[in-house]
Amino acid sequence: MQSNSQETLSTHPEMEPREEQKKSKSPFQLALRRFMKNKLAVISVFVLLTITTTCALAPLFTDLDPERTNLLLIEQGPSDEHILGTNGQGQDNFARLLYGGRISLIVGFSAMFFTLAIGVILGSISGYYGGKIDGVIMRAADIMLMLPFLVLALTIIAIIEELTIPLFITIIALTSWPNLTRIIRGTYLSLREQEFVLGARAIGASDIRIIFRHFIPNAIGPIIVNATLMMATYIIIEAGLSFIGFGIPQPTPSWGNMISEAMNVRILREHPEAWVPPGLAIFITVLSINFIGDGLRDAFDPKSKER
Amino acid sequence: MSQQQVYKQITENREETDNNVLVQVDHMKKYFPIKGGILKRTVGHVKAVDDVSLTIHKGETLGVVGESGSGKSTLGRVILRLLEPTEGKILFEDNDISHLGNRKLRDYRKNMQIVFQDPYASLNSKMSVGELVEEPLLVNTSMSKSERKEKAVDLIEKVGLRASDRTKYPHEFSGGQRQRISIARALALNPKFIICDEPVSALDVSIQAQVLNLMADLQDEFDLTYLFIAHDLSVVKHISDRVAVMYLGRIAEIAPKKSLYDNPLHPYTQALLSSVPSTDVKNRREKIKLSGDLPSPANPPSGCVFRTRCPRAHDRCSVERPELTNMGDGHYVACHLYDNTDT
Numbered sequence: 184m185q186s187n188s189q190e191t192l193s194t195h196p197e198m199e200p201r202e203e204q205k206k207s208k209s210p211f212q213l214a215l216r217r218f219m220k221n222k223l224a225v226i227s228v229f230v231l232l233t234i235t236t237t238c239a240l241a242p243l244f245t246d247l248d249p250e251r252t253n254l255l256l257i258e259q260g261p262s263d264e265h266i267l268g269t270n271g272q273g274q275d276n277f278a279r280l281l282y283g284g285r286i287s288l289i290v291g292f293s294a295m296f297f298t299l300a301i302g303v304i305l306g307s308i309s310g311y312y313g314g315k316i317d318g319v320i321m322r323a324a325d326i327m328l329m330l331p332f333l334v335l336a337l338t339i340i341a342i343i344e345e346l347t348i349p350l351f352i353t354i355i356a357l358t359s360w361p362n363l364t365r366i367i368r369g370t371y372l373s374l375r376e377q378e379f380v381l382g383a384r385a386i387g388a389s390d391i392r393i394i395f396r397h398f399i400p401n402a403i404g405p406i407i408v409n410a411t412l413m414m415a416t417y418i419i420i421e422a423g424l425s426f427i428g429f430g431i432p433q434p435t436p437s438w439g440n441m442i443s444e445a446m447n448v449r450i451l452r453e454h455p456e457a458w459v460p461p462g463l464a465i466f467i468t469v470l471s472i473n474f475i476g477d478g479l480r481d482a483f484d485p486k487s488k489e490r
Numbered sequence: 491m492s493q494q495q496v497y498k499q500i501t502e503n504r505e506e507t508d509n510n511v512l513v514q515v516d517h518m519k520k521y522f523p524i525k526g527g528i529l530k531r532t533v534g535h536v537k538a539v540d541d542v543s544l545t546i547h548k549g550e551t552l553g554v555v556g557e558s559g560s561g562k563s564t565l566g567r568v569i570l571r572l573l574e575p576t577e578g579k580i581l582f583e584d585n586d587i588s589h590l591g592n593r594k595l596r597d598y599r600k601n602m603q604i605v606f607q608d609p610y611a612s613l614n615s616k617m618s619v620g621e622l623v624e625e626p627l628l629v630n631t632s633m634s635k636s637e638r639k640e641k642a643v644d645l646i647e648k649v650g651l652r653a654s655d656r657t658k659y660p661h662e663f664s665g666g667q668r669q670r671i672s673i674a675r676a677l678a679l680n681p682k683f684i685i686c687d688e689p690v691s692a693l694d695v696s697i698q699a700q701v702l703n704l705m706a707d708l709q710d711e712f713d714l715t716y717l718f719i720a721h722d723l724s725v726v727k728h729i730s731d732r733v734a735v736m737y738l739g740r741i742a743e744i745a746p747k748k749s750l751y752d753n754p755l756h757p758y759t760q761a762l763l764s765s766v767p768s769t770d771v772k773n774r775r776e777k778i779k780l781s782g783d784l785p786s787p788a789n790p791p792s793g794c795v796f797r798t799r800c801p802r803a804h805d806r807c808s809v810e811r812p813e814l815t816n817m818g819d820g821h822y823v824a825c826h827l828y829d830n831t832d833t
Contacts, residue, residue, distance in 0.1 A: 207618075207657055207658040207659060207662055208659075209616075209618065209659055210615060210616050210659060210661070211616070377611050378606040378607075378608055378611045378612040379611060379612050379613055379614045381567075381572055381604075381606070382604065382606060382612055382613075382672075382675075383614070383625070384572060385570060385572060385599065385602075385603060385604045386599060386603070386625060386626040386629055386630070386675070386678075386679070387595070387596040387599035387600070387626075387629050387630055388625070388629050389629075392629065396614075396617070396625075397614050400614070400616035400617075401614065401615070401616055
């Protein structure tokens with residue numbers, strides 16, 4: 184009986200009503216659409232973009248040099264020429280806020296990118312090949328995680344005689360790669376057991392191809408989300424280290440440096456315009472990056488929303 | 491090797507080339523080590539495939555049935571060399587591929603492909619249908635972009651999808667349609683041999699029939715040879731020329747379809763066939779119920795692995811492992827009930 188029914192059935196695909204879409208959306212486009220529906224995240228993108236462009240176009244907003252000292256104009260209150268007054272060196276606070284934002288954002292972004300590169304490379308090798316190389320990389324990560332970050336960073340910075348911004352970024356990236364590496368490795372381990380990876384191997388795809396075309400696109404969600412959240416952490420780290428004097432060397436401005444300059448009871452009490460703006464800038468930037476990260480997480484993994 | 495044995499081997503080889511053997515599996519074993527303890531020492535082996543020999547002829551469909559854990563999927567994957575055999579040989583068109591490195595294997599990959607069971611896990615959801623079907627061409631041939639596109643459209647239509655589906659993504663398709671995409675992908679390199687690893691067991695019954703018919707049509711059109719793995723005897727009956735029954739990593743019985751279904755010899759095959767629901771009231775078989783569970787492949791019973799559940803087991807079964815014996819007309823069975831002649 185079964186064979187009879189099989190012969191009468193056509194070999195054509197199931198003729199279920201399929202709605203004809205004008206254009207089919209790739210999984211990435213679908214994620215983007217989900218992201219756009221998250222108001223908080225979209226607002227955060229605009230806020231972050233505004234902060235970034237303002238800092239990037241700093242010369243349009245102020246003619247003053249953020250590094251030029253003027254000992255005749257120390258700790259001035261707000262005036263027409265110095266909107267946010269001047270600091271203890273007579274440097275203009277407003278110019279320092281804008282130019283300092285550049286530094287803080289560049290440090291956060293580059294350190295994130297650097298960590299991402301290390302994380303993707305080491306995580307891919309570790310998660311894809313497994314075995315001994317995986318053991319070596321993971322034990323190295325364990326050792327890095329064992330050392331307290333702050334102590335390690337402070338020690339390295341203290342040893343280095345002349346700290347430059349690229350060096351600072353490198354130090355941050357080299358001391359905080361294990362988290363992202365572990366996340367990527369973990370994602371790979373779950374992907375490795377899936378049949379489509381076996382299928383790719385069956386058609387003779389090379390390891391490089393399998394990693395780039397099959398693993399990374401499927402792991403991109405956790406990678407992007409964690410990288411974003413990491414950028415927020417790095418901005419905080421930069422501010423924190425600059426605050427205690429181990430960060431971006433003076434006279435280069437950064438948001439952390441500005442707060443550090445105001446570390447004085449008199450300034451704190453009498454000149455809130457000197458330290459509130461950089462503090463607020465750090466707060467808003469980090470908050471919007473975190474909102475964006477959450478939005479991306481929900482967009483890439485729709486299930487995570489149903490909490 | 492004595493003179494006589496050499497002579498026998500030569501004649502056997504000649505016979506095989508005459509019979510158009512495409513794939514030959516020779517005493518193949520695949521053991522997975524069980525690691526235990528702090529030092530990850532090997533404490534035992536899961537004998538997924540334990541000394542299996544079979545031949546697959548050009549143009550035929552060999553069905554492989556067995557319950558889960560019988561090693562049928564592992565057998566398929568080792569033949570395709572997605573796994574390396576622990577012991578034994580795999581010959582593809584008389585070339586030994588059992589221990590080839592990845593680079594040399596690539597040449598053979600063009601000739602052997604696989605269609606997986608789970609249509610939801612076997613396609614990369616981030617690639618469009620076009621990319622999925624073109625990927626084997628991109629990896630293995632030097633075709634230009636437009637040639638690849640042309641070929642992909644051709645294949646997509648061959649498996650019964652629309653050319654416009656090329657730009658869609660797997661999540662827009664149902665299970666049966668996804669399986670068609672997998673088939674198109676497997677066909678892209680014009681392989682001679684396709685391993686179908688339970689390709690329809692995840693599908694609805696009505697769609698199973700469509701996919702099976704499609705596969706049968708494609709077999710005629712492209713001159714394909716199938717190794718068709720299933721846990722369902724009725725599916726195998728529909729598509730196979732010969733059927734092998736596996737139990738705990740070994741072949742219990744292998745025979746032409748008609749011979750196996752009409753005259754099953756091994757007690758396990760008999761039990762399996764009797765459990766298939768039948769609508770034929772007059773000729774209904776008496777149901778043989780097997781007691782117990784499948785033993786662990788890490789610690790299989792001595793002698794005949796089936797003896798713990800066999801209704802007709804006797805003393806000899808626990809001592810000696812039965813070999814596949816020819817019962818005539820290509821019907822082989824590994825059971826002590828039938829090899830009394832040489833004792």
